[in-house]
Amino acid sequence: MPHTPLPERHALIELKDQLPEQIVEAGPDLDRLARDSSRYSPQGHPLAVVMATCTDDVVTALAWANRHGVPVSVRGAGTGLAGGAVAYDQGLVISMERCNAIRQIDPVNRLAVVEAGVITADLDRAAREHGLFFPPDPASVETSTVGGNIATNAGGLRCISHGVTRDSVAALEVVLADGRIMHTGTRTRKNVVGLDLTSLFVGSEGTLGVITAATVRLKPIPPGTSHTFRVNFDSIHAAGEAVTEIVNGEAQPEVLELLDTHSVKTIEEFYPSGLTVPKAALLIGQTVGHNAADDAKAITDICARHGGSDVVIAQSDELLEARRLANPALSARGLRVSCDVGVPIGELANVFRGIDEIAAKHNRKISIVAHAGDGNLHPTVEAGDTEAEYAAAEAVIVDISQLAVSLGGTISGEHGIGAVKHHELPIQLDAAVLDTQRAIKQALDPNGILTPDRAI
Amino acid sequence: MPHTPLPERHALIELKDQLPEQIVEAGPDLDRLARDSSRYSPQGHPLAVVMATCTDDVVTALAWANRHGVPVSVRGAGTGLAGGAVAYDQGLVISMERCNAIRQIDPVNRLAVVEAGVITADLDRAAREHGLFFPPDPASVETSTVGGNIATNAGGLRCISHGVTRDSVAALEVVLADGRIMHTGTRTRKNVVGLDLTSLFVGSEGTLGVITAATVRLKPIPPGTSHTFRVNFDSIHAAGEAVTEIVNGEAQPEVLELLDTHSVKTIEEFYPSGLTVPKAALLIGQTVGHNAADDAKAITDICARHGGSDVVIAQSDELLEARRLANPALSARGLRVSCDVGVPIGELANVFRGIDEIAAKHNRKISIVAHAGDGNLHPTVEAGDTEAEYAAAEAVIVDISQLAVSLGGTISGEHGIGAVKHHELPIQLDAAVLDTQRAIKQALDPNGILTPDRAI
Structure with missing residues (x-):
């Protein structure tokens, strides 16, 4: 998408x-509000932020x-x-954080109607008052919003048992690029009327419209009590093989996470809890x-x-707390470049082997935290704060992305493409997919104003 | 979509x-091959049928x-x-029935790669050799194809427990309008790379490309043995309330179907099996x-x-056999006009009450067969073989569609829109959805050759 001509600042007077x-x-x-939690920085200054308080504010802003x-x-x-949410130079940021009403909890139909800015954990707590819960459970659940989770089709720790965010979305209210309001989906379990615009907008990362x-x-809260477990492994490949067998077994975990030695050590350094550091990997689950x-x-x-x-x-x-501390602990060690690849569950041991080879080739330590149960890995490379160091780490990540795709996998299981991964799209998507995405984008946003040059 | 100018028949020489x-x-x-199983007839004669034997044949035909x-x-x-599959006058029919190879069964990753023309039950049988099964289970499972099920996002008897066809599709090979081949999706459980074109093409009823x-x-075959059950009700509203409570309970059925008295009687007349005819409704499940x-x-x-x-x-x-006989038995009674509405599960008793009112208003008997567990109803009106009779029955169906939508439901839970329901789209979809669908269609099929004037 080409950037459209920028308006003079006085155009803003009209919006104000x-x-x-x-x-x-x-x-x-x-x-x-110009930033997100990625390493990607704004390339200039936004014109302004609209703190939308309702759908009509979004209509006004987009029009x-x-x-x-x-x-x-x-x-x-x-x-x-x-x-994906980082401000554009001379662009407009639409913040949805004030659109945060839970419009309805409907326990009989197990549905909730929420505005985009509702904090995911707040929705979950509201549902729990009715014996229900909201399945999506990204690590950021206490701070991230339902709208953001939907726009990125967020994953999390419970995907192995409850699917991804898309699986929990029945219908959307969307404001299109020209300010028209669109309602997709229904409140039913089945609906085959027209194109599945709901699924198309889930995970579209702000490129097709604003989800309001x-x-x-x-889902009903599972009966009985939950149990957690942990197991140490001397070999990460053996841990991978165990996960493949577990997922193909009868007893299914709700959560199944893997931390390699380096990750466990780092967590223990920052938040000592008496975790036994495994020789190769720790498998932890519920x-x-x-x-x-x-x-x-x-x-x-x-x-x-x-x-x-x-x-x-x-x-x-x-036991699961350790897993939730992995990101902050690893981040506290300094600059790191991580990725978010996914592989079919039968390829876990192979992806670990491949990552070993990439580490050897680049002579770099690659540490791994993984939602092992659904084949989603977050390999991390530490990098010094120089451009050369960063480029070297990025080259490792590209190799890992290529490895994942060669195994039938994906370059992003849950974090999305946004600005950071945009250059990696051709690793996974063929020319016809890239063209089709651009054609849909052009059809729905002919002026190219919505999150241009990112995600697709 | 406007029909594009028709070629002279001699253009066909090139394709031959x-x-x-x-x-x-x-x-x-x-x-x-010019017809499907609906009451919709071809409005003329197709130019020809291409019995595609492979993806490249589809490429050639579409180009x-x-x-x-x-x-x-x-x-x-x-x-x-x-x-949806009925031939166009002077149009081309692409038949996928010869593209019927099961390319791969991958038991470890619980995936199968199949060509579009594979019979759904054949795929299921192939999976069962590995202790797995293919969840989609439309009534036509022994004759319908996987590609057709995907193109229509087919439902069936097990949706309450296993979801709809879309939930079982990981990736697609599609030929676009201009003959380019596109590969969507991945073999992983999670994938957030770009737009969800897989979900967009599932249920697109041939309007965006040809799924090859x-x-x-x-899924793994459930352990243990299956049990079936049946219960008679003196009141269909009471049966609806029972279903709502069952679906919200802890014990979940794999199948939960409802047949009203008229439907049970009709089945017994055509295939006597000693079924006790209920006063109002029979609930049957597994x-x-x-x-x-x-x-x-x-x-x-x-x-x-x-x-x-x-x-x-x-x-x-x-016990479930009776349910599977409902369609042939009802059809054997003569011309009937049926529909396929869906409502949220908490509205079942209300939709039955509303249908009673519609029956009274039109002074017509409306009989009901329902995938009760997922709120999907197939009300049927019998009609004599005249245009006036048909129009009168169609008016009843439109009222039922409006009732379903007023309860938060859908005009089609599993049969799709095709040509038959196209005029009903505005009952459910707002102007922005209709425009967005058309914009996507125009972007992907600028010459409007793919299933024009249907489905969206």
């Missing part, structure tokens, strides 16, 4: 007349931006890791339901057959 | 040169049709009920897994609390 209370033009809020050809970025809570509200699916205890036993028995040791099974969430 | 063995220009096969502006309909096994192959997800027997008991207990009687629980499939 319409949204006097919602516009932020300067100050610390502008700086905060204005479309008239004046102003590039728009859309922001939930800014927890994205791909630079959603009807999402809730089972739920009436058979949770038996399932945890069956799963750890499989691990033992693959050389797992130091098995611990417990009835608390504490 | 390229696909000499694949072209059918006349004979009973042409008549058969030719696009060059000459020939309208194309795509046909699996012709079991569709919406007229798919990577589909398989449970699977280790707790199948307890679950069937728990479900029928709920029914009893809502006035259900004549409870039978059995370990055989026979």
Whole structure:
């Protein structure tokens, strides 16, 4: 998408007349709202931020931006890791954080209607009052928004059992590039009327429209108590093989995570909790339901057959806390370049082997945290704060992306493409897909104002 | 979409040169392949049918049709009920029935790669050799194709437990309008790279491209034995309330179907099996897994609390056979006009009440067969073989569609829009959705050759 001609700043006067209370033009809020949680920085200064308070504010803002050809970025809570929400130079940021009403919890139909800016964990808590929960569970659940989760089709720790965010979205309220409001989907389980625009907009990362509200699916809280388990492995390949067998077994975990030695050590350094550091990898997980205890036993028995040791099974969430601390602990060590590849579950041992080879080729340590149960890996390369160091780390990441795709996998399992991964798209997508995406984008956003040059 | 100018028949010579063995220009096969299983008839004669034997044949056919502006309909096994696959006058039919190779069964990753023309039940049988099964289970499973199921996002009897066809599709091979081949999706559980073109093409009813192959997800065969159950009700509203409570309970059925008195009587007349005819409705279902027997008991207990009687629980499939006979039996009675509405599960009793009112208003008997567990109803109106009779029945159907949408539902849960329901689209879809669909169609098929004027 080409950048459209930028308006003179005086065009903003028109928007300020319409949204006097919602516009932020300067100050610390502008700086905060110009960024997300990625390493991607704004390439200039946004014209302004619209703190939308309702769908009509978004209508007004987009109609204005479309008239004046102003590039728009859309922001939930800014927890994205791909630079998708980062402000454009002389662009407009639409922040959805004030559109945060839970419009309805409908326990009989297990649906909730929420505005885009609702914090994901707040929706989950509201659902739990009715014996239900909201399945999507990204690590940022306490700060990220439902709208942001939907726009990026967020993953998380429970995807192995509850699917990705798309699986929990029934219907959307969207504002299109020209300011028209569109309602996709229904409140039913089945619906085959027309194109599946709901799925198309989930994960579209702000390129096709602004998601202002959603009807999402809730699930009943599993009965019984949950059990957590942990197992150490001397070989990460053996851990991979154990995961493949677990996923193909009868007892299914709700969560199944892998941390390599380096990641466990780093967590222990920053938040000492007495974790035994494994020789190669730690597998950690959770089972739920009436058979949770038996399932945890069956799963750890499989691990033992693959050389797992130091098995611990417990009835608390504490074991999983270590996993949730991985990101902050690794980040605290300094600059790192990480990725988000996914492979079919049967290729786990092979992807670990391939990563070993890439590490050897580049003579760099690659550490791994993985949502092992769904084949989604976050390999990380530490890098010094120089351009050369950064480029060297980036070359490692590109090799890992190519490896994942060669195994039938993906360059991004849950973080999205945004600005950061945009150059990697041709590794995975063929020319016909790239052209089709651009054709759809052009058809829905002919002036190219919505998150241009990113995601697709 | 406007019909594009029709070519002279001599343009076909060019295509026959390229696909000499694949072209059918006349004979009973042409008549058969010009129709589907709906009441919608071809409005003229197709130019020819291409019996595609591989993806390249589809490439050749579409490139030719696009060059000459020939309208194309795509046909699996012709079991569709919406007229989506019916031939266009002077159009080209692409039949996928000879593209029927199962390219791969990958038990470790629980995936299969199949060509579009594979019979759905054949794929299921191939998967069962590995302890797996293919979840989509439309009533036509023994004759319909995987490609047709995907193109229509087919439903069926097991959607309550296993979702719709879309939930089982991981990746697609598609030929675009201009003959380019596109590969969407991945073999992974998670993938957030670019737009979800896989979901967009599932259920697009031939309007965006021709699906030539798919990577589909398989599931493990549930352990234990399955149990079936049946319960009679004196009130269909009470049956609806029982279903709502069952779906919100802990014990979940794999199948949960409802037949009203008229439907049960009709089945008994055509295939006597000793079914007790209920006063108002028969609820019939299946449970699977280790707790199948307890679950069937728990479900029928709920029914009893809502006035259900004549409870039978059995370990055989026979009880469900009656349900599978409903369509042929009802069809054997003569012309009927049926629909395929869906409502949120909490609205079942309300939709039954509303249908009573519509029946009274039109002074017509409306009989109902329903995938009750997912809120998908097939109300039927019998009609004599005159245009006036048909129009009167159609007016009843439109009222039922409006009722369903007013309850948060859909005008089609699983049969699709095709040609038959095209006039009903505005009942459900707002102007922005209709415009967006058309914009996407125009972007991907600028000459409007693919299933024009249908589905969207």
